[in-house]
Amino acid sequence: MRNQRAEREAAAAALSEFIRHSEKEPALLEQMVEELCQHVTDDSPTVRSLCLRGLVQIPESHILNYIQQVLGVILALLEDATESVQLTAVQCLLTVLNVSEQDAVDPILISLLVRLRNLQISMNTKMRSNAFAAYGALSAYGAGSQHHAFLEQIHATLPRLILHLHDNDLSVRLACRNTFQLLAPLMEVDGLSSLLNKQYFTSDRRSDYEDFIRDLTRQLCRLSPVRVDSYLESAIQAFDAPWPVIQANAVCLVSCMLSFLDDQRFLAPYFSQVFAMLVGRISQSPEAVVRAAASSALGLLIKRSNMLKSLSSRFDRTDPSQSSQHGEPHAKTSSELQEEAAAKPNGAQGEQ
Structure with a gap:
């Protein structure tokens, strides 16, 4: 496997196929595993993929002896520079998780989750x-x-x-x-x-x-404010996802969350930000599904803001000094929010 690229690829293909038949030859199996592990850094993406595919075909009676090595290779190749190798790594991970043990997965569990999250926004549907x-x-x-x-x-x-x-x-x-x-x-x-x-x-x-x-x-929305805040931030970022339907889904998710939350101090900054973004989507998005979702969401939030104004007015009549004591802003009307929306640029980033 040290000769020309084509020869290395042919050798990797043969070795990755032969390894499944080595159940009764543990010494030979060990040599093949070592050889495959050495060449998962080959400059040929084909060799890297074939070596990994060979490793996950270690006979089931022996796989646990090598599971940490195999998982380590998968973890590394999930960040490979070539998308086809990344996809091979994800597919091989699905294969070996069926035979892995808790002790082998625990040390790299979080790293695996983080790498998979990065691949969930791939434009490649198989990867996603x-x-x-x-x-x-x-x-x-x-x-x-x-x-x-x-x-x-x-x-x-x-x-x-x-x-x-x-x-x-x-x-x-x-x-x-x-x-x-x-x-x-x-x-x-x-x-x-x-x-x-x-x-x-x-x-x-x-x-x-x-x-x-x-x-x-x-x-x-019944979860802790910290948790809800993280959901909203993540969903708002998806307003600029590369897929129109995901943008529309994000608009729906955010507007529904804001419509069910009760804490006005928590809601105020989100209302201003989201109103501005929705107005922008209605006027600027070329996608009908996004414009429809934004229009529906804007109507929902206007209704919600009017309800908040009514509740705030009742609160102020009950204790007019409370708001000024704490320096809290008054609940804005729908017209005020729309004026803010028209004056502010879109602030979302791409989906994370």
């Missing part, structure tokens, strides 16, 4: 679907020593998972639904699992998806 699927497969290892950090990663990924439940690609939608079902019992959110048993969760109709979002956000 496999990255979401692998994220769900790792749920089997979430109860180990990394449990707390694992939960934090799940919550960090939740907004993106919700948005891609209605991805344009069917394979991504199915992967996200399956992953959501695997992660929901671990998230400690009341009522979440029951929503996944309803018909609208598996429907491909946009109206059903929006109904699901409305019911889901009712549950999410």
